[in-house]
Amino acid sequence: MSMFKVFDISGSAVSAQSQRLNVVASNLANVDTVAGPDGQAYKARQVVFQTVLMNASGAAAKGQAESPVTASAGVRVSNVTEDATPGRKVRDPSHPAADAEGYVTFSNVNAVEEMVNMISASRSYQNNIEVMNTAKSLLLKTLQMGQG
Structure with a gap:
């Protein structure tokens, strides 16, 4: 495997973890959101x-067969x-978003699970950046060996 493929593989992981972090941020921002006018909570x-x-x-292969020696995966x-779990209901008849029975429906986001997801995604992101930095250092040292 070429050292340059390391950048493609880690780059795809960084991109995926970045999207995961954005989804986690959206979930955390809506942890206490109540049902909207349509009656549906986040x-x-x-x-x-x-x-x-x-x-x-380094591009994603589309139906092309490569030999196992040259193939890499990203x-x-x-x-x-969307999680189909129903949101939690709290009885508060005075709340403007309460239903006919006096219950307010909140989002189904579990803040603890989302914090764990955030830490996991953040560490995966950081690890892949470290892999790219290490590969860069190795390539630079290889070039320096050729100069001497």
Whole structure:
């Protein structure tokens, strides 16, 4: 495997984790959101990752077969799904968003789970940046060896 493929692989992971961090931020921003005028509360969203085979140029291969020696795999976000779990209901008849029975429906976002997702995505992002920095350092040292 070429050292340059490391940048493609880590770059795809950084991009995917960046999207995951954006989804987590959106979920956390809506943790205490109540149902809107349509009666629907915010639904937590989760990213779904998919392995993608990379071709020699670093682009995602589309149906092309590569030898196992030259093939590498990256990652991408294939879908962002909504959690179908019902939101929590709190009895508060005086709230303007209360239903006919006096319940207010909040989003189904679990702040603790989202914080764990945020930490996991952040660490994955940082690790992939570190992989790219290490590969860059190795390539620079290789070039310096050729100069001497």
